[in-house]
Amino acid sequence: GAQWLGEPLRLDADGLALILASGQERHFPVAQIRRLEATGRDSLKNGALIGAGVGLLGGLAVSAGGVDKSFIPVATAFYTVIGVAVDFLFRGERQITIYEASGMTFAERHGVGGRGPSTSRTLNATISW
Numbered sequence: 001g002a003q004w005l006g007e008p009l010r011l012d013a014d015g016l017a018l019i020l021a022s023g024q025e026r027h028f029p030v031a032q033i034r035r036l037e038a039t040g041r042d043s044l045k046n047g048a049l050i051g052a053g054v055g056l057l058g059g060l061a062v063s064a065g066g067v068d069k070s071f072i073p074v075a076t077a078f079y080t081v082i083g084v085a086v087d088f089l090f091r092g093e094r095q096i097t098i099y100e101a102s103g104m105t106f107a108e109r110h111g112v113g114g115r116g117p118s119t120s121r122t123l124n125a126t127i128s129w
């Protein structure tokens with residue numbers, strides 16, 4: 001098979017039409033599509049949640065040692081900001097499998113796809129012929 005990257009134009013019972021980077025439209029019948037993946041940027045939400053959790057636990061630990069309990073929300077807010085900043089600086093991409101043909105082997109499921117180009121959204125379509 002081959003991997004094609006592009007913007008989805010149409011998806012219907014007949015298959016998938018992609019606009020490739022060259023601007024060319026390409027149609028793929030359903031029988032040839034093995035896997036469709038969408039790739040997008042990771043949100044900052046998980047960094048905020050991790051930072052808030054670290055701040056809350058750290059604040060609880062420090063306040064258990066005798067420090068004023070008003071330290072807990074301050075530590076939580078501070079580490080939430082740190083978590084968002086770290087997640088912003090080291091943003092990754094996430095892949096979501098939209099469709100996977102039945103009958104694929106384990107090697108085919110995990111060998112197909114890969115990261116898309118560094119655009120905000122790509123659609124990876126793996127086509128076999």
